Amino acid sequence: MKSITMVFSFCLMLGLNSCNQGFKKLDESKTDDKKIQIAKNFAINFYAKLKNGSYYEFKDEATDKIKNFLSEEKQKSGYKSIKEQFGDFQSLEYAETWIQNSDSSIYIIRFKSDFDKSSKKLEIRVILNQSDKINGFWIKPWSDMLM
């Protein structure tokens, strides 16, 4: 019994030491509807264009880093690989918002999305900077653990 308690205490200490309180999930009452709408419109338009065989033309809604990175070629090849694995984009719904503890002006907005060849939802994540410009955007299998 004594040894079990010691092992448990060690694990608890290890856990506490390895904690990184870098992100915080916002309560529903503290989320910003305007930011969620910006992120949602962007994600829907982005995938709707690619689904129709076209590509998303950025204006001033995103940072230069994102605009340069998501070229026409990258968008199309990225969507092709998603389509092969999960099918065509169907819809998305807002899930939750996180902020960084060190910089609360950066919003991480998570959506759950449906693709027609997948029985599981995928995460579409949009990151907005302090000027509400898209500064991060990606898609991955949904996890309740923010990674």
Add this chain to the structure above:
Amino acid sequence: MESKLLFNPFTRIAGVKSLIIGLIALFIISLLGYKTGTHFYGFYIVPAKDSDFWIYLVENLSNWVFISVFLFIAGLIFSKSKIRAIDIFGTTLLSMIPLIIVPIVRLIPALQTFAAQSFAMFVFIIVSLIAVIWTISLLFNAYKVSCNLKNEKLIVSFIISLVFALVGTQMFLTLIIYKF
């Protein structure tokens, strides 16, 4: 005596009785898994509220069927005793009951969504490990009692069967079920 029952209840409960109790438990685990978003991908526990109820149910059913089938085949090959499929399938199902701890713990709001490297993640991993280790030790005893095996034959055939079963389950889920 009571602690022995926690790891080897199969001298008291086996056959149809264990099958009925196990089926009820499996349904409850799947329901709680759906409510909390706890997938059992083999023994790899994934926190993701991302599917309909039937996916969680099929995951648990396929875990049970694959493990039972492989243990049954191993028993037929290595045991000299007469083996009853109902014993293997029933006791294997009963062995999976400790997995219920994970979705129960995930009913706590702090464990529903959490950041990587957080204290909640640490708690989730520890609880998952306890549930999986307990389940594996129950499976081992279920196999031992149902097939009347001993020593190296028991250990080696159990490990190999379990590895094949878990790989088989994950392939079945990834290649067929998740594509629906």
